[in-house]
Amino acid sequence: xxxxxxxxxxxxxxxxxxxxxxxxxxxxxxxxxxxxxxxxxxxxxxxxxxxxxxxxxxxxxxxxxxxxxxxxxxxxxxxxxxxxxxxxxxxxxxxxxxxxxxxxxxxxxxxxxxxxxxxxxxxxxxxxxxxxxxxxxxxxxxxxxxxxxxxxxxxxxxxxxxxxxxxxxxxxxxxxxxxxxxxxxxxxxxxxxxxxxxxxxxxxxxxxxxxxxxxxxxxxxxxxxxxxxxxxxxxxxxxxxxxxxxxxxxxxxxxxxxxxxxxxxxxxxxxxxxxxxxxxxxxxxxxxxxxxxxxxxxxxxxxxxxxxxxxxxxxxxxxxxxxxxxxxxxxxxxxxxxxxxxxxxxxxxxxxxxxxxxxxxxxxxxxxxxxxxxxxxxxxxxxxxxxxxxxxxxxxxxxxxxxxxxxxxxxxxxxxxxxxxxxxxxxxxxxxxxxxxxxxxxxxxxxxxxxxxxxxxxxxxxxxxxxxxxxxxxxxxxxxxxxxxxxxxxxxxxxxxxxxxxxxxxxxxxxxxxxxxxxxxxxxxxxxxxxxxxxxxxxxxxxxxxxxxxxxxxxxxxxxxxxxxxxxxxxxxxxxxxxxxxxxxxxxxxxxxxxxxxxxxxxxxxxxxxxxxxxxxxxxxxxxxxxxxxxxxxxxxxxxxxxxxxxxxxxxxxxxxxxxxxxxxxxxxxxxxxxxxxxxxxxxxxxxxxxxxxxxxxxxxxxxxxxxxxxxxxxxxxxxxxxxxxxxxxxxxxxxxxxxxxxxxxxxxxxxxxxxxxxxxxxxx
Numbered sequence: 001x002x003x004x005x006x007x008x009x010x011x012x013x014x015x016x017x018x019x020x021x022x023x024x025x026x027x028x029x030x031x032x033x034x035x036x037x038x039x040x041x042x043x044x045x046x047x048x049x050x051x052x053x054x055x056x057x058x059x060x061x062x063x064x065x066x067x068x069x070x071x072x073x074x075x076x077x078x079x080x081x082x083x084x085x086x087x088x089x090x091x092x093x094x095x096x097x098x099x100x101x102x103x104x105x106x107x108x109x110x111x112x113x114x115x116x117x118x119x120x121x122x123x124x125x126x127x128x129x130x131x132x133x134x135x136x137x138x139x140x141x142x143x144x145x146x147x148x149x150x151x152x153x154x155x156x157x158x159x160x161x162x163x164x165x166x167x168x169x170x171x172x173x174x175x176x177x178x179x180x181x182x183x184x185x186x187x188x189x190x191x192x193x194x195x196x197x198x199x200x201x202x203x204x205x206x207x208x209x210x211x212x213x214x215x216x217x218x219x220x221x222x223x224x225x226x227x228x229x230x231x232x233x234x235x236x237x238x239x240x241x242x243x244x245x246x247x248x249x250x251x252x253x254x255x256x257x258x259x260x261x262x263x264x265x266x267x268x269x270x271x272x273x274x275x276x277x278x279x280x281x282x283x284x285x286x287x288x289x290x291x292x293x294x295x296x297x298x299x300x301x302x303x304x305x306x307x308x309x310x311x312x313x314x315x316x317x318x319x320x321x322x323x324x325x326x327x328x329x330x331x332x333x334x335x336x337x338x339x340x341x342x343x344x345x346x347x348x349x350x351x352x353x354x355x356x357x358x359x360x361x362x363x364x365x366x367x368x369x370x371x372x373x374x375x376x377x378x379x380x381x382x383x384x385x386x387x388x389x390x391x392x393x394x395x396x397x398x399x400x401x402x403x404x405x406x407x408x409x410x411x412x413x414x415x416x417x418x419x420x421x422x423x424x425x426x427x428x429x430x431x432x433x434x435x436x437x438x439x440x441x442x443x444x445x446x447x448x449x450x451x452x453x454x455x456x457x458x459x460x461x462x463x464x465x466x467x468x469x470x471x472x473x474x475x476x477x478x479x480x481x482x483x484x485x486x487x488x489x490x491x492x493x494x495x496x497x498x499x500x501x502x503x504x505x506x507x508x509x510x511x512x513x514x515x516x517x518x519x520x521x522x523x524x525x526x527x528x529x530x531x532x533x534x535x536x537x538x539x540x541x542x543x544x545x546x547x548x549x550x551x552x553x554x555x556x557x558x559x560x561x562x563x564x565x566x567x568x569x570x571x572x573x574x575x576x577x578x579x580x581x582x583x584x585x586x587x588x589x590x591x592x593x594x595x596x597x598x599x600x601x602x603x604x605x606x607x608x609x610x611x612x613x614x615x616x617x618x619x620x621x622x623x624x625x626x627x628x629x630x631x632x633x634x635x636x637x638x639x640x641x642x643x644x645x646x647x648x649x650x651x652x653x654x655x656x657x658x659x660x661x662x663x664x665x666x667x668x669x670x671x672x673x674x675x676x677x678x679x680x681x682x683x684x685x686x687x688x689x690x691x692x693x694x695x696x697x698x699x700x701x702x703x704x705x706x707x708x709x710x711x712x713x714x715x716x717x718x719x720x721x722x723x724x725x726x727x728x729x730x731x732x733x734x735x736x737x738x739x740x741x742x743x744x745x746x747x748x749x750x751x752x753x754x755x756x757x758x759x760x761x762x763x764x765x
Contacts (some may be wrong), residue, residue: 021728022288023269023717026618028074028110030067033091035074036271037063038288039722042076044091047262049271049284050410055093061725063106068115075099075117077108086119088138092264099138109153113160120152127410131172133165148191148199155220156193163191164202164213164220171211176736176743178252179225180209188213188222188235206242214258221245221258231265232256232274233532241290245276250713252733268733269720270526294723298674302645303327310649312638313398314352315631317376318649318667319359324684326350326361327672328376331651331664337378338670341365343676346684349395352376355401360385360443362393364687369393371405371417385417386424392695394436399446400632404468406449408437410695412456414449416468424549427466430456442615442632443488449529450486455479463497465568475542476529476569483527485585490634496587498524498594498673502579521599524582526575526592526610532562538612539572577610577618584627588634595625604641609656622658630654645758682727683718689731693738703738710737724748 010042022038029035032047040061045052055074056062064077068088075088078096083296088110100106100692111117117136124132124145131152136143146163154165169186170177170322186209191199203210208226215221220235224244230252232245246253248267252655253762256265263274264284274281284377298304306323313319317328317337324346326339341347345365352359363372366391375381385405392410399406405417412431417424431437433456438461439452449466455475463483466473477483477499502525505518528537580596583605587593595605604624610616626640626647636656649667652659659665690711694702714734721727731745 006011015413018506020287021269021287021720022722023265023720023729024284024286025269025726025729026063026255027264027266027271028066028067028257029262030069030071031259033067033071034264034271034284035065035067035091036286037061037065038286039290039292039294040725042074043288045284045286047273049273049286049343052286052288054288054290055089055091056096059720061723062087066108066110066117068111069113070115073138075108077106077109082193086117088117097138099141100134100143101134101141107153110155110223112156112639113158118154119157120154133163146191146193148189151189152186153211153213157215158218161193163193164215165189165191165199166210166213169209169211170741174744175741176732176745177739178230178736179228179739179743180741181207182741185601186210188220202240203242207764209452212253212256214256214263216258216260221256221263223253223256230254232265246274246281252736254733266481269717269726288722290722295678297675297677299673300325301673303648303672303674304669305644305648309349310627310629310638310640311349312629312636312651313350313632314354314356315633315636316356317352317640318638318651319350319352320669321347321350321361321673323676324348325674326359326374326667328352328665329649329669329672333668333669337376338374338672338674339374340378340380340382341372341374342382343389344680344684346688347372348393350400353398354400360396360398360405363689364394364684367687369691371396371407385419385422388424392691395440397440397442397449398632400444403446406440406442408440409433412453414451414466427471428464432456438484439486441487444490444634445491445492448488448492450497452484452486452490452497463495463499465495467565470565472565474565474568475743485583487585487587488531489587490589493530493535494537495529495531496575496585496586496592497527497529498582499527500524501732504620519599522580526577526582526585526594527571527588528573528575529561530571530573531568539575539614539616541614556763575610575616580618581605581607584629586630586634588630589654591654593621593628593630593637595628599736607639607658611656619656621656659664679718679721682721685727686715686718686730691736693735697738697740699740703740705737710734 025037027036034045034047036043042055042062042065044055045053060078060080062076062078066075070725072091073088074091077084078087084105086106087096087098087099089096102121102123107120109118117138119134120131122130132152133146133151134143150167151165154163156163162457165186166186168184170180188202188210189199190202208224210222210224212223222233223230224707228617231248232253233242234245251267254266256263261276265272272281273284281474283447299563305324307678309321311319320327326338326347339359342365345363348362350359350361359374361372362369370389371385373383373385394408397406403420410433413426414428416427437451437453441450447468452463454460454461458479460479460482461484462475464475465475471634481501483497483499486495500523502523503520504522582596584592584595591608594608596608597605604626606623607621607625609619609621624641628639630637637652638651642648650662650665652665694707716729728745735743
């Protein structure tokens with residue numbers, strides 16, 4: 001399968017229309033004025049949705065718009081100065097005035113009839129959820145904490161005498177589960193403002209999670225999931241009878257407000273206006289007149305901020321993967337090559353072929369994570385190598401002879417793709433699938449694989465080996481100790497690995513009034529298994545039984561045969577060096593290389609070298625290392641230092657010393673820049689999120705949902721997106737369908753905070 005560049009922009013208009021439907025959230029209505037959030041800004045329109053006009057234009061997202069009782073002011077929540085705070089501004093435009101100073105999360109809930117602003121804040125420490133309600137005088141900037149434990153949302157009655165509020169609820173943790181019946185289910189309460197009487201609980205027998213309170217015409221309105229979907233409900237306070245006002249089956253009623261006989265709420269990407277008396281509803285025909293700044297082409301000028309993988313397999317160029325794109329960089333003055341991948345897709349964990357002609361990567365252009373081959377000269381020769389990607393694939397491991405690609409997946413399986421025949425074969429199964437194999441490494445002759453991972457039912461990594469010739473595998477280490485990072489010697493006669501078997505408590509005594517408990521520092525030791533008969537341990541002292549270096553020794557090596565299968569793992573040797581916090585073991589002809597970290601040091605690890613000789617010295621090569629790796633022929637070493645835009649890569653000959661002048665060893669990545677279209681990227685992110693849930697949700701039956709159909713229902717919303725926050729809102733709705741707890745949505749490239757001032761509080765030293 002291949003593609004042509006000319007097709008990449010097919011179906012995209014050359015120019016976006018100056019007006020069109022957007023994605024609408026967080027509405028409020030008062031008389032003939034409607035306010036809502038779109039493009040991350042506050043807009044106003046008529047109650048019929050006509051004549052939409054932008055009120056705010058900050059790069060920051062504004063939410064929770066609420067119109068004052070006289071309709072002259074709009075309050076909202078925004079993070080202009082490092083924390084979510086409450087702001088107010090005139091309805092016809094003007095400078096926004098900050099009215100809360102909590103230095104923590106604040107959410108605008110609405111206005112009291114006397115003009116005070118009701119907000120929720122988690123600046124207090126409560127018994128359960130740490131939220132409190134406050135009334136703010138927006139003129140004097142004074143606030144009053146309402147003495148209600150764990151109150152998180154609320155509304156003041158039309159006469160200003162009564163507060164209706166909720167306690168608890170999943171929304172206090174930003175959880176998006178669609179239906180909830182657990183111990184944190186929200187409760188509705190009623191309290192007379194300013195009184196010393198206890199609050200009175202309402203709806204005690206209601207079988208649903210309640211939120212989004214509104215008050216109008218003597219009735220309390222709220223949303224509940226009691227019908228199996230979140231709908232708008234009405235509580236008659238005289239009869240204490242509740243009834244559902246809407247009967248939506250697929251789309252939730254989100255952020256509803258009621259004014260008089262009219263309710264407005266979000267449904268999907270639209271705002272719906274509901275006449276309460278007649279029951280008639282309509283989608284408001286809102287159109288945004290905008291230049292849609294967040295849909296314009298954008299440039300990534302520092303891709304290393306998004307680096308996910310670096311590979312030096314070929315020893316010639318380094319394959320870098322960042323933000324789904326691939327580049328090949330070198331230390332000389334040759335050009336940086338951007339690999340030609342479909343910009344609508346995401347590539348993962350690119351590796352080079354041993355001869356440097358090809359780049360292999362996991363790519364989702366087909367809809368599944370398949371293995372693709374790309375030309376390393378940047379030409380458009382992309383070719384899909386597999387078509388069986390029914391599960392999430394993790395990493396690719398090319399063999400030194402260039403014939404095979406080993407790869408692992410979310411089912412705990414290891415596969416072998418024969419690049420000569422195109423056959424993809426499962427070679428290992430029965431391992432944990434929630435994480436990739438900790439290590440997969442090849443022998444120099446490409447006939448053996450060593451691996452480390454957790455077998456299903458075990459609790460610790462174990463080291464194993466696989467023979468391509470006999471198509472057999474064997475676990476070599478015990479499940480009593482964590483064993484990891486196996487590596488073959490260059491001759492293939494030894495398998496070295498790390499194992500945590502040294503347990504010295506720090507501190508050594510549990511006593512003391514400030515002891516927070518012991519830890520076991522520097523647990524890792526280096527071990528080795530012989531793989532051939534008469535294998536000579538390089539770290540052993542020479543004795544009269546040692547093979548004399550002579551022509552006879554050369555003849556012995558040539559005739560040295562592999563151990564019988566049942567003998568593998570019988571003999572265990574320990575490299576005579578002190579234990580440490582080791583990881584990432586590698587081997588060359590002359591040395592073992594390994595990283596050693598220090599507890600509490602976040603600047604990186606120290607690269608250590610251990611020469612193959614009796615009584616070896618552990619020599620520090622360089623410090624502040626984030627990672628390192630060897631080429632497949634083990635003649636080049638890639639060393640990474642720094643992080644983000646400050647990342648530096650060095651390519652050098654493996655040695656126990658580090659050059660003082662690194663000018664000729666520094667990887668030249670400064671020229672790497674690329675453009676992307678936001679909506680194109682959001683399409684890919686949407687698919688990625690859907691795929692990750694399909695693969696990693698704890699319930700393989702997807703909680704009884706047809707997950708493919710759920711994707712089909714939500715996918716059309718992507719054409720309505722105008723900024724990145726709205727994609728997160730789609731995720732909140734779609735992932736909430738699974739009814740899985742801890743379904744918070746976070747992350748994404750956001751716009752920068754306007755002020756550099758960080759939130760501060762008064763606190764004891």
